[in-house]
Amino acid sequence: MSSAVIDVQGPLRKMPATPGPSVAYQLKLGDTRVPLNDLIGREIQLDFDGEIRCINCDRRTNKSFSQGYCYPCFKKLAACDTCIMSPERCHYHLGTCREPEWGETYCMTTHVVYLANSSGLKVGITRQNQVPTRWIDQGAVSALPMFEVATRQIAGLVEVACKAHVADKTNWRAMLKGDVKPVDLVAARDELRRLIADELQALRKEHGADAIREVDDSGLDLAYPVDTWPVKIATHNLDKTPQVFGRLEGIKGQYLILDTGVINIRKFTAYNVRLQVFDETPATQDLFSA
Incomplete structure (x- = not known):
């Protein structure tokens, strides 16, 4: 495997997205945002280090509730009440x-x-x-x-x-x-x-x-940056397999579409993840900002 040309880490957040001729996505890890559309066709790797911190109080938690909260915040915050659903x-x-x-x-x-x-x-x-x-x-x-x-x-x-x-x-x-x-x-x-x-x-x-x-x-009308649509849907789960590797083939909704399966980024909000992007080309230089 070639060396990583992008190597950043931080707690995952819902992917910011901007409408346009094709929806423009960023992967947000803490304060760092990595533009994703230009990375389609590249090999990427996501590594979850086992740490989850509540998006409200920053308490370390073994399990994420309601997409990123610890259990005490889940029980007390209005944003987690049943009327949200x-x-x-x-x-x-x-x-x-x-x-x-x-x-x-x-x-x-x-x-x-x-x-x-x-x-x-x-x-x-x-x-x-x-x-x-x-x-x-x-x-x-x-x-x-x-x-x-x-x-x-x-x-x-x-x-x-x-x-x-x-x-x-x-x-x-x-x-x-x-x-x-x-x-x-x-x-x-x-x-x-x-x-x-x-x-x-x-x-x-x-x-x-x-x-x-x-x-x-x-x-x-909305169009999404997808080179190859999956024929059969396989899913990645960071709780079961903390390392995800594959070629990024598209993005839709809050999903990354890889040649090895799809991953719902929003599901893993607050998970501390390292992103590596491989296959250096001029388009991958200076792509992310803090």
Whole structure:
């Protein structure tokens, strides 16, 4: 094996991504960011040294909870409450939020209910300022907003109404195979609005006419930097095999696609990892910054 031309380490974080003709990714290890798109075709190695530190308190933990937290933080932080996964169960209005100030910032703010095509048609919600990041993280090839909603809880209630007709989960294996069939999202949006008209009327009556506003944006198409799509999905797990090696063949969602398998970087948030990149070429010089 040739010597490494990039050799950095630090705690993994969710990959920052920027939309463009092809989504531009960085691998974030602590304060260091390594641009990844130019490394496609290179051999890379990830080594997990066994250390996991909570992304909130920096306490060392043997296990990561809710993508990067130690168990005490997992139990006390609002960001780890069950209503994060089930927003319709938000209980801020009952005065029982674990962290009311956090709830003001993240829940009592405008959310978007959207349709996306990642492994097929799905519905989802996200904070308005997380568009299009949320769509990229899910590997959507196209997405468009349906509603702007006053709070996270109301967005969750609209999503519940939509889930009677549309899936709310991504089939990540199908998403990574790259053969996602096109979906007419505008037509799907219009039909879904018709199907949930009664539920929308009831929610507006309860929460106010302006609590749910229709959005008619044209949406966004997204392309990902992938040279070779996997035919069969094999996964790398740093808990079981702390060293991952292979040729980087693409990036989609929060997954690195290697010729030896795929790895979900977000799953291993807070894991202390060493990245090495091999096969020196001019394009690999001065690629990372602290």
